Amino acid sequence: xxxxxxxxxxxxxxxxxxxxxxxxxKNFLIHSKYCAEVLKEYIFEEVRxxxxxxHPSRMNCLFAFPDNSDIDQMRVKFTISNELRPTLIRITPVxxxxxxxxxxxxxxxxDFLLHDxxxxxxxxxxSGVHQEDSLxxxxxxxxxxxxxxxx
Numbered sequence: 001x002x003x004x005x006x007x008x009x010x011x012x013x014x015x016x017x018x019x020x021x022x023x024x025x026k027n028f029l030i031h032s033k034y035c036a037e038v039l040k041e042y043i044f045e046e047v048r049x050x051x052x053x054x055h056p057s058r059m060n061c062l063f064a065f066p067d068n069s070d071i072d073q074m075r076v077k078f079t080i081s082n083e084l085r086p087t088l089i090r091i092t093p094v095x096x097x098x099x100x101x102x103x104x105x106x107x108x109x110x111d112f113l114l115h116d117x118x119x120x121x122x123x124x125x126x127s128g129v130h131q132e133d134s135l136x137x138x139x140x141x142x143x144x145x146x147x148x149x150x151x
Contacts, residue, residue: 036110039118040110041058041059043115043118043119043122044108044122044125044126045057045058045059046119046122047123047126048122048126051126052101052126052127055099055101055139056100056101056142057139058139060141061139061140061141062139062140062141063139064140065136065137065138066136088149089146089149090147090148090150091140091144091145091146091147092144092145092147093142093143093144094142094143094145097143098140098141098144099140099141099142100138100140100141101128101138101139102130102136102138103125103126103128103136103137103138103139104125104130104131104134104135105134105135106131106133106134106135107121107122107129108121109121
């Protein structure tokens with residue numbers, strides 16, 4: 001079957017890998033979600049580079065949280081395994097060699113938004129806007145000293 005000259009479209013009968021158990025759809029949805037996350041992070045980085053280059057990049061920073069309840073919320077939000085338990089430490093930035101931003105992780109929820117909508121959320125994120133129900137994450141880069149190992 002072909003709708004566009006030179007392009008062949010396989011039907012279920014033509015595709016030997018087709019499974020009717022829904023696994024193809026499930027894999028497609030998982031892959032689509034992954035691609036959407038990569039695109040979102042790319043747009044956030046593009047906005048950071050253009051307007052907020054003084055802030056640490058999400059691509060190579062240390063993520064910190066004000067308290068344990070935020071860590072647990074982030075674990076649920078981003079489906080992080082409970083087996084990956086963080087080491088809780090208290091750090092002190094070295095003046096002149098460190099940078100950080102307190103951002104609202106809820107602004108990362110860009111599902112179903114187009115490029116301009118994601119870029120708008122990124123502008124808010126990098127400018128430090130906190131919504132009423134904000135979930136604070138702190139992005140750190142540079143040199144820090146560990147002042148205490150808590151857990």
